[in-house]
Amino acid sequence: MQSRHDAWVGFFVLLGGAALLFLALKAGNLLSLNFDETYQVTARFDNIGGLKPRAAVKSAGVVIGRVESISFDDKTFQAKVVLNLHKDVVFPKDSSAKILTSGLLGEQYIGLEPGADEKNLAAGDRITQTQSAVVLENLIGQFINSKAADMGSTGESK
Numbered sequence: 001m002q003s004r005h006d007a008w009v010g011f012f013v014l015l016g017g018a019a020l021l022f023l024a025l026k027a028g029n030l031l032s033l034n035f036d037e038t039y040q041v042t043a044r045f046d047n048i049g050g051l052k053p054r055a056a057v058k059s060a061g062v063v064i065g066r067v068e069s070i071s072f073d074d075k076t077f078q079a080k081v082v083l084n085l086h087k088d089v090v091f092p093k094d095s096s097a098k099i100l101t102s103g104l105l106g107e108q109y110i111g112l113e114p115g116a117d118e119k120n121l122a123a124g125d126r127i128t129q130t131q132s133a134v135v136l137e138n139l140i141g142q143f144i145n146s147k148a149a150d151m152g153s154t155g156e157s158k
Contacts, residue, residue, distance in 0.1 A: 037087040039123040043097045044078040049108055049133025051099055055082050056109040058100075058107075063109060064089045067110065083110065092117035096129035108133060 015147050048070060057065035065085035073080050085091075094115030112127075121127070 038084040039064065039087055039121075041083050041085060041121050041123070041125050042126055043081050043083065043110070043127040043130050044073065044076065045081060045099060045130050045132045046078055047135060048079045048081065048131040049099060049101075049135050051081070051108045051110070051133065055107065057085060057112060058109055059089075059112045059114070064112065081110070083127075090120040091115075093119045093121055093125065094129065095121065095127060096131065097127045098131040099133035101134070105136075129130075 015131045051067065051070065053067050053069055055067040056063045057067065065083055068082040070082075071080045072078075085099075091112060092115040094117040096113045096115065098111045098113070099108055100111045115129075
């Protein structure tokens, strides 16, 4: 009788551990149980900032896919990003891709904006119109340099 209770307790402990592992992987965006069919397209960016594989691909705020992989092309010196888009979502061939940030310091994702072409993106196509990530450090550096140049020009004219 006691061993039967021990077996049930052990079973529920294992079940609870599996549930915690599942939630941890899901919260860390390391696990996605998406059984929808997808098709792959690529995009090249000069700077991807902090974009990571498994990052969301969104359009109008709705997740329509995920970043499959990121690699460096040593011929063009750009980052090549492979996107998995849901099969039921179609975009014109002249659509554009931007790397955006959720909030001020949130995670980065790719935003797709539809174009006006009559032909749609298909598996293996490349999105040619891209906009790289805005890197906060570069913006701060440009701001400081412009302020220093302003102060230098006002100091010399007096």
